[in-house]
Amino acid sequence: MTTIDFTTFVEQLASVSGETILPFFRTSLGIDDKGEHGHFDPVTAADRAAEQAMRSLIKRSFPEHGIIGEEFGNERADAEYVWVLDPIDGTKSFISGMPVWGTLVALTRFGEPVFGMMHQPFMQEMFSGDGGAARYRGPGGRRNLRVRPCASLADAILFTTSPLLMNETDRATFMSVEKSVKLSRYGGDCYAYCMLAAGHIDLVIETELKPYDILPLIPIITGAGGIVTSWDGGPAANGGRVIAAGDKRVHEAAMKRLSV
Template identity: 70%
Template sequence: MTVIDFTAFIGRLATASGETILPFFRTSLSVDNKSSNDFDPVTEADRAAEAVMRRLIKSNFPQHGIVGEEFGNEREDADYVWVLDPIDGTKSFIAGFPIWGTLIALLHKGTPVFGMMHQPYIGERFSGDNGSAHYSGPSGERRLSVRRCASVKEATVFTTSPLLMNPDDRARFGRIENAARLSRYGGDCYSYCMLAAGHLDLVVETELKPYDIAGLIPIITGAGGVVTTWDGKPAQSGGRIIAAGDPRVHEAAMKLLNA
């Protein structure tokens, strides 16, 4: 069974999750905190969207594994594993900003082979299979391609928030921020998609979980970009992540991070 066999099904997952989430967006929904030390919000929309995707996967591919943010892991040693983040950017979601999306990844023997970011409120989908990446939305459909950027001083760099980093990592990120042409905060999954679309050059994050990044890797690499950990290892397990549109700016940023 090849990746292309799953393309239509991934679209079904995105549609079903979006239809589940949208009735909750910009309403007076209740918010729970999953963390005892910080604010890690979860809503009924997160849970409902993951539940509907899990039901579809189990009914169509009962032999596959599932890794999800809200309901844990099942059969994660299977050849094919789905990695789900029903709402990446829940803090933006509860604040009414549409800078969030549903992340869906398909792993084959541990490697992300297809990924999608779906933003149902705006009606945008970014997808990739490592070999190519595509956009579908109100402005039509097109192939995604990163832009050239030779150095950090020419780069636009994003992170969700430096306050999410520990002091040492924040200082290391600061080397990139101080050298870059422009730095901006916010974005969550959208930052990576804008990198794949050629609108920015670097995304630098820490403390990511597998479901935060797995669905974005095939999009970035399919558009011609690079995504690794800060020490140059594969990114699908999460942790400290750096994504770049151009290998040259990735190398230069890595040197600053690890100076």
């Protein structure tokens, strides 16, 4: 599969998922809770319909490829090429009528992400990357994405979806970083990582991520010149505790505090 075929097909996935999701947004939705132990984890008909639409298109176009999806599990997960799907990353924002959510798609080869996309159909924005470059397409046109330099934590803007999603130990560790930055903001889900790739923020720190939450974002961040790892400096592809930074100096400084 050539790069041009790949890019065209990902845009088709974005189109079919967006057309499926938008009729549900800011409507009266039935919401199911798939969370456990008192943790609210909503899922809607929009999540399920969008993943089904993307799965159908993948199976028709590349029947030999595998699929890993948030809502419908794994098919041929040991294939050379595997598509990783999160139909609505930020479902809590989605059901609240807030536009900070997106459809995440990754393509992995032998388990490594080789392409990632975040698509926000309501705002008509798409962020994509292949690890070597990252791109934006939106109402303002098209451009390459690039992280911005940031010399220290004292100069950094930090995002996390919510410290309440962290356990007490991780929350305390996170707060040791938060106290050192110029500005800390909550919310954003996948959007925060894309804003990092676009050079608007400097640091994202999260916990409890699943592979489909982060795999599509890794090629975007690294393609824009950023770095994304686990809290202990290892690969972030398996999710869990993740740190993303636009500047290696900020990444190193935050890592020192996270590893304490």
